[in-house]
Amino acid sequence: MVAARMGQWLNLLVCALILLKADGFNVGITYVENAVVKGAVCLDGSPPAYHFDKGFGAGINNWLVHIEGGGWCNNVTTCLERKKTRLGSSKQMVKVVAFSGMLSNKQKFNPDFYNWNRIKVRYCDGASFTGDVEAVNPANNLHFRGARVFQAVMEDLMAKGMKNAQNAVLSGCSAGGLTSILHCDNFRALFPVGTKVKCFADAGYFINAKDVSGASHIEQFYAQVVATHGSAKHLPASCTSRLSPGLIKNILAPGVADPHGTWHSCKLDINNCSPTQLQTMQSFRTQFLNALAGLGISSSRGMFIDACYAHCQTEMQETWLRTDSPVLGKMSIAKAVGDWYYDRSPFQKIDCAYPCNPTCHNRVFDSNVHSEV
Numbered sequence: 001m002v003a004a005r006m007g008q009w010l011n012l013l014v015c016a017l018i019l020l021k022a023d024g025f026n027v028g029i030t031y032v033e034n035a036v037v038k039g040a041v042c043l044d045g046s047p048p049a050y051h052f053d054k055g056f057g058a059g060i061n062n063w064l065v066h067i068e069g070g071g072w073c074n075n076v077t078t079c080l081e082r083k084k085t086r087l088g089s090s091k092q093m094v095k096v097v098a099f100s101g102m103l104s105n106k107q108k109f110n111p112d113f114y115n116w117n118r119i120k121v122r123y124c125d126g127a128s129f130t131g132d133v134e135a136v137n138p139a140n141n142l143h144f145r146g147a148r149v150f151q152a153v154m155e156d157l158m159a160k161g162m163k164n165a166q167n168a169v170l171s172g173c174s175a176g177g178l179t180s181i182l183h184c185d186n187f188r189a190l191f192p193v194g195t196k197v198k199c200f201a202d203a204g205y206f207i208n209a210k211d212v213s214g215a216s217h218i219e220q221f222y223a224q225v226v227a228t229h230g231s232a233k234h235l236p237a238s239c240t241s242r243l244s245p246g247l248i249k250n251i252l253a254p255g256v257a258d259p260h261g262t263w264h265s266c267k268l269d270i271n272n273c274s275p276t277q278l279q280t281m282q283s284f285r286t287q288f289l290n291a292l293a294g295l296g297i298s299s300s301r302g303m304f305i306d307a308c309y310a311h312c313q314t315e316m317q318e319t320w321l322r323t324d325s326p327v328l329g330k331m332s333i334a335k336a337v338g339d340w341y342y343d344r345s346p347f348q349k350i351d352c353a354y355p356c357n358p359t360c361h362n363r364v365f366d367s368n369v370h371s372e373v
Contacts, residue, residue: 023109023317024100027051027120031090032156039134040152041143042124043079043088048149050121051097052160053105059115062167065157065187066103066120069174069204069312073126074224079142082126093122101313101320102171102334109321112338113169117161121153121176128179131229147234150183154190165191169341170199173312177204182235198341200302202314207291211257212280218254252284269364270309270354282353289350302340304333307351308360319361326359 031047032040042048055062070087073079082088103118104110125131125146133144154162162168170187172180180187184199191197211217226232232240253263266273273281285307292303308326313319313333319326321334328336328349336347351357 023104024098025105026096027053027099029090029093029095029097029122032152035149035152035156038148038152039143039145040148041145042090042149043073043083043126043142043144044091045136045141045143046090046124048122048124048153049090049093050119050153050157051099052157053099053103053118055115055117057115059113059117061161061164062113062116063157063162063165064102064113064116064118064169064171065154065162066118066315067129067170067172067176067179068120068123069172069176070123071126071175072128072222072225073228074221075228076140076142079126079144079228080140083142086122086124088124088126090122090124093124100317101315102337103315104317104320109317110334111321112334112341116167119157123176123179125149125229127225127229127231128175128182130182130226130231130234132234133230144229146229147231150179150186154187158190162190165195167341168195168197170197171202171314172204173202173315174204177201177312178206180204185236200337200340203312205288205292207288209252209284209287209291212253212263213257215257217256221254221256252281267365270362278354285353299346301348302336302346303348303350304328304336305350306360307354307357309354309362310360311363324359324361326357326361328357 028051029049030052031049033047035041036047040048073082073088079088084092086092086094097120099105099118099120100109102110102113103120105114105118107114125144127144127146129146129150131144131146132148136143168187168191170180170184172178178201180199180201181204187199188197208219226235253267258264263277266277289305292305295301306326306328310319313326314337318324319333321332325332325334328351331347336349339345340347
């Protein structure tokens, strides 16, 4: 009996590994060592890094640069904690990461970008690659150099062939998605006018709204991020000319607004949310959609706004493109992004309110991994 059960478990394990191998593949790390002499370093002074899978066939001159996410640090204390992790030091980064979803090299999993040069830039500065403070305090040895890191990584990629790009995309997840917004103009400026360049953010559009306590705690948080990292001079002038640099983003239920942990279980699993909490989230959805409407109408802008309880959906195969992936108007995220990039057809769709979409893959987050919630 024991032997039979062990055999069943081994078969399940083998099947799981086969599925993992089919959906994703490992890509080694590249350190930008020559960035150190330029002062373009992670929080701890280590060199920046990325993972690069070369393009092939018709995609050899097409480049997709995807920025890793991972929140922000807003003062010396939080940045000191961060520099001990992969989000503040390339010394702490794993040597290989799995590429899947929009980074996949399989046509059936990623039909529009599978043969492009695909890069995942590691995030290690804590300010969405906007910081630039020359002085380094020897007492803490913190380096706030995110803007230099972005430039150094781009220069390295240009030297490796990106300068010849016919098509180019800058994308990112969460804090990396915000990077793709803030650095889109800089990325466009790298290429000749004839290169087709677009940027898109996956879960990276943060609105300025009050949190669940009714206060603007996060407004202060981001003002501290900007001040700590010296970010103001590297934010788009079109934004900072109209708004304070600290007013560009927000979060609904940060820990500081929820001292008794009322929202903790809800944030990990939407099935644990009370009717009142769901109502609060629907109100936030309305504010988010109003903020989008405030951008005005543009035929070149794409939108895939689903009602799924998930954070970042482009890197995971199950949400990017699979037989059971989330859809809007019967279209997957992968198809919508591809159609938008290649101008095959505009895609600007907004889902009905949660929980109306039965195709959603609503995430259940691990509190050990997502300790910030």
